[in-house]
Amino acid sequence: MDTTAALVLFAAITTYAIFGGADFGAGFWDLVAGGTKRGGRARNVIDHAIAPVWEANHVWLIFVWVLLWTCFPEAYASITLTLFVPLTLAALGIVLRGASFAFRKAVFRTRDRRNFGAAFAISSVLVPYCFGAVIGAIASGRVPAGGKAGAPWGSWVNPTSVLGGVLAVCVAAYLAAFFLVSDARRLSDETMVAYFRRRAIGAAAAAGLVALVGIFVLANDAKYLFDGLTSRALPLVILSAVCGLAALGLLTRRTRHGARLAAVGAVASLVAAWGVAQWDYLLPESLTVSAAAAPTGTMTAVLVATGLAAVLIVPAFVLLYVLDQKTLLPEESMPEPAHSPLEQVSHVTDEPAG
Amino acid sequence: MAFTLAFHIILVPLGVSWSVMTLIANYRGIKHQDADAMLLAQRWSKYMAVTFAVGAVTGTVLSFEFGLLWPKFMGQWGAAFGVPFAFEGIFFFTEAVFISIYIFGWRRLKPWAHFWTGVPIAVAGIFGSISVVAANAWMNSPQGVTLDKSGKVIDVDPMGVIFNDAMPLMAAHMVVAAYLVGGFMVASVYAVGMLKGRTDHYHRMGFIIAFTVAAIATPVQMAVGDTLARWVYDNQPTKFAAIEMVPKTSDDVPEVLLGHLNSEGEVTGGIPIPGLASILSDPSDGTSTVVQGLDETPAADRPTNHEVNVTHLAWDVMVGVGTLLFLLTLWWWAAWIFRRSMPGSKWFLRAAAASGVLGVVAMEAGWTVSEVGRQPWIVYEKMKVEDAATANTGIWITFIGVVILYLGLGVTTILVMRQMSRRFRGGQSGEVDVPYGPSEPIEAGDEKVPL
């Protein structure tokens, strides 16, 4: 049961890495899109991709935290106690990001828009960096068990954490570029398809390079993880690389969905490789999954809840997908009345302000 | 932490009750072929998406903060405290997905089918809030855990944790509060509009639907609150003594309005109403009901004088504001019964315009009663606050940062909603990009459109 809970936890982390990562990555491309004029068109595509899911992907992160503190309370306490600084930064970044994304749309002056846009984009880089650094700290065994605080700075300012942070930013940008290619294609904007395709290739190269450098970093700085990655987790590492290459191949061959799927596969197997490499430690060499596990009653309840969620939510997602594909039925669902009373009131005042 | 929670909790009533108001409008729209009602439902569903998204951001921060501020609390009790949150997860996901489906469905589903896709939002809202409140209620009534000698949790009975003794009444009180506050909040916006002369069918309907929801919830809330107060009297006598500001055990205890404890711990100031606290605590015994005083609890295990004052004041505010709102709803019902229409007076609308803020104040005060009255315990009679908090320094800096960010977030929410309402009123189509909604195709040369 402990193992199942840990697997669910890693699955949730992977999901957040993919959906949240793509979101953050879109922010990264926003950051580097260039000046107001030049970057306008790319930002438009990015806006279109993010607006419908605005901040919803954090639900996965909440799920990760809830699972961690419920099923492995000691691990949660140790992680938050030691990694206070990067986690606080990440939390602030998340709020700042959500708020400034909305602000940017609500203000009209170009200068205001640029400032909020910058806040949005910078926090989109800050947050994945912090999460990457946190993972680096955990994976390199810098978080002591037992609710003792580790080094407040050294725990996340060290080679493995820097590697984790940079890799996280690269991976987010990489995923986002693949997703944005599809989004641009949906908008039939060929220029932007080409634009993000170039960036996808660039990000893939960067991620690959960081991963290569990473091998040397880990060999020196995170022995346990390195040993795991080169033995137990080796098939997953290879799978990740293969998926990554396949994604690039499919991208240049201009297939519709294949490239995106392969990119997701590359990221998912990377996260899985990390998990397998440090198995069965939650905090390498100080806290194992079974030692951190909550009593059986709790585990049962959480797994039942997870099962229920899957049963309830999968059909709902299918419904949503079907609706997305369905054509409009304007005449049957009462479109806006032509003579809405609102149209008569033309001056602007504050109506629903919640 | 209390600040973040206090902020988050403002969004909660909207998340829980707005869906119901939307469904009422939607129902009316289909049943009576009322195009205005339909339009109202359509727009409300989009505002809902925005508040839900902001709720998600603040909720994310909360899930960090539990660990950042109370690592020891979470390490010790996470296995029990977390159980209700795991169930809450189900309801969040359900709510998020169905809000999306509902918004997508406007122009893609037949009217009744579409209406039914909105129902799960309302149901999930109720169960979601019950789950979270169950976690909080567990701190008042920590059951379902077995500890070993060193105080480590070795066994958890999930049912015992979720269905702890404090949960049913607290959850009921919170859910009704959500409808009360949400109803008044939405109604107050339309009241402002009507005061500005927008009294057409559409605005009146927005007001009537929202205010009716609140006007049903308010009397219910008084009854539930009264029962809850008696539960506290029976189960948490120290908190009750703080609420009623009773230093010494006795019968015939007066109900003191306002007032405070001075440094000697004596009641000073305020307006005493003889015997009322005793009568309210157990009406069947009248003034002879004995109310346990603060002095029965060792000083280290009870709230400080200052905390007692805060609790008592918050109590007065909650009950006082509740009573005012209750009077307002009486006015409303009287007008409907005797004149068969809503009250026409400008003063009624002015009061209604204030009711949204008042509702929030009552709710925040209620939480203060519950939380401060429990001091110094974080988990009643099991763990003290000082043993739970983090040893990290620099919390104050974080705190100030968080306050500033949240103010920003609050302003954003309001700005975004105003922007939406401007676009709605500007006569553009009802389709605006909202979180979770389908996005419109970009037209060539389209300037970036505000949300």
Ligand code: HDD
């Ligand atoms: C919308 C606002 C609202 C209104 C009008 C009232 N309440 Fe309340 N009250 C709440 C909103 C609230 C709350 C915010 O929802 C609390 C905090 C914790 C909880 O479960 O509900 C609460 C807590 C709370 C508690 C403390 C429970 C505990 O510590 O476990 C008591 C005793 C009452 N209420 C009693 C009353 C009475 C007797 C009221 C009216 C006459 C009343 N409330 C009106």
Ligand code: HEM
């Ligand atoms: C699940 C829900 C909640 C939990 C777990 C919780 C937890 C706690 C804890 C552990 C404390 C004591 C720590 C401290 O004094 O700082 C506390 C205090 C407090 N909480 Fe909450 N709380 C919850 C909901 C709320 C809400 C919704 C409010 C909104 C107003 C609130 C307001 C306060 C206040 C005012 C204090 C007193 C602070 C003080 O005395 O220093 N709480 N809460």
Ligand code: HEM
């Ligand atoms: C771990 C901490 C928490 C997290 C992660 C969290 C997260 C969320 C999220 C994402 C939502 C949906 C947004 C919305 O509907 O506006 C929500 C809603 C809600 N939250 Fe919280 N929240 C937390 C703590 C609390 C606390 C302490 C309370 C109050 C005691 C609370 C009460 C509610 C309620 C009643 C809802 C509405 C139910 C719903 O709409 O699903 N939450 N929360």
